[in-house]
């Protein structure tokens with residue numbers, strides 16, 4: 001029942017709603033048993049010799065039977081109302097708390113958890129929880145009380161007939177626990193696993209369709225998906241077979257209870273010679289036994305729902321279990337804008353390899369340092385430590401001698417602009433997208449950065465200019481164009497520190513030239529940490545760090561490094577060849 005207290009913890013204020021729903025539903029269950037007793041009383045009146053008042057009593061009993069039946073249903077509705085109120089409250093709070101936690105996550109958290117995944121986890125689990133609380137929980141009280149109440153009733157009337165009707169019920173319960181426990185549970189688990197596998201493969205398949213089409217590999221990629229479907233199919237057939245015998249036995253036994261009752265009744269009549277009493281009780285047991293069977297069935301579903309709700313809450317907690325970035329007790333402000341890495345090491349969570357390995361360097365205020373190196377050498381990781389996407393494991397990342405961990409997050413964000421490899425624009429107007437850089441910017445200021453970031457030509461060709469909503473029909477921007485808009489946003493922000501991860505994607509020389517110009521405007525007079533994928537952009541920077549496996553292997557200006565004839569010189573030669581190759585190739589087509 002830990003799950004119930006966990007859910008109750010999500011209730012704010014009206015903590016009484018859930019217990020209230022349970023109590024009401026319990027009373028409704030008991031009230032629901034009363035009509036059976038009144039009907040028994042009516043039948044007893046019919047069996048006994050008329051004393052004159054019988055008709056009157058039968059009428060009264062009939063009213064009571066109807067009243068208690070209606071009362072039971074009404075109470076159940078009331079219980080459902082309370083449980084729905086509780087469910088909405090818990091669901092809303094679950095979503096709210098998850099979102100509150102998520103906005104405090106380190107930015108790196110969003111690498112692994114895409115917006116789609118986060119939405120799915122929160123949506124799915126909040127709604128499973130809602131279903132459980134609103135619909136299944138009220139039955140919990142009934143499921144526990146009903147068998148107890150029925151047991152009492154069974155022995156209150158005639159214990160011999162009671163025992164007889166208990167036999168099929170006990171057989172049914174044993175069958176049920178066999179199906180639910182042990183092998184059944186194991187099967188349930190592998191069933192859930194293969195269902196998940198099939199879903200994943202389906203998504204993989206759909207996601208890979210463009211690649212598959214280009215490479216003409218339809219058969220291979222479909223194979224995995226097909227295999228997962230077959231596996232699921234076999235699982236379901238096996239699962240169904242497993243239930244086949246116990247389920248049919250269960251159904252026969254629980255519905256064939258009369259076969260257990262009647263022989264005993266005949267024996268009892270033969271033994272006591274009292275027709276009326278035995279028949280009367282027999283009638284009662286025929287009424288009451290199916291009620292018991294139903295409650296066993298319900299408890300089975302409830303068990304399943306309880307398992308699902310547990311799983312839902314767990315998955316939600318797993319998602320938000322990542323430590324939020326610790327906040328400094330006395331956050332400091334930034335007064336100087338130089339960046340300093342002091343023996344910084346960092347490994348990604350769950351990885352033993354160091355992505356950044358004992359790295360030290362500094363960027364004096366107003367200077368530009370470029371990181372170059374092979375793909376996977378750790379450049380992006382290094383850059384992301386400055387705006388605290390992650391915190392360094394060892395060592396310190398400082399801005400103006402203050403550890404970034406000591407700086408108030410808002411202050412840090414205000415002073416650092418970052419433009420990353422794949423920028424994201426919001427599905428709103430271009431104006432709003434750019435204004436994100438500085439919400440209080442005037443329209444003139446925005447127009448100015450549009451020019452500085454070389455975006456004028458993009459805006460001019462859009463139907464509503466700056467007010468065009470992007471991401472809607474016909475207004476998608478190319479990668480290079482998106483990057484320029486992102487640069488406009490960063491220029492508008494005008495932060496003294498700029499962290500730049502150049503786009504790796506190929507852009508045409510025209511676009512490249514525009515982006516370079518925009519970058520020039522953004523980095524003017526700023527402290528810049530830039531990751532360069534095209535060596536043409538680093539020729540004039542103040543210092544180049546060549547990164548390999550998270551370490552600096554060479555350091556110096558473009559000229560100094562060329563003289564060294566080391567790794568950088570090699571990269572430069574390769575780069576020159578590739579540029580010539582591109583130019584040569586273009587010349588061929590002219």
Ligand SMILES: Nc1ncnc2c1ncn2[C@@H]1O[C@H](COP(=O)(O)OP(=O)(O)OP(=O)(O)O)[C@@H](O)[C@H]1O
Nearest residue numbers: 111112348351355374375376377378379380381382
């Ligand atoms: N979110 C992540 N979780 C775990 N490991 C990661 C994550 N991001 C990167 N890595 C690993 O860290 C190492 C450094 O990656 P990083 O992205 O910093 O390289 P990079 O130099 O920026 O490469 P590129 O030039 O391709 O952008 C790689 O081995 C990579 O596999």
Ligand SMILES: [Mg+2]
Nearest residue numbers: 379380381421
């Ligand atoms: Mg990178």
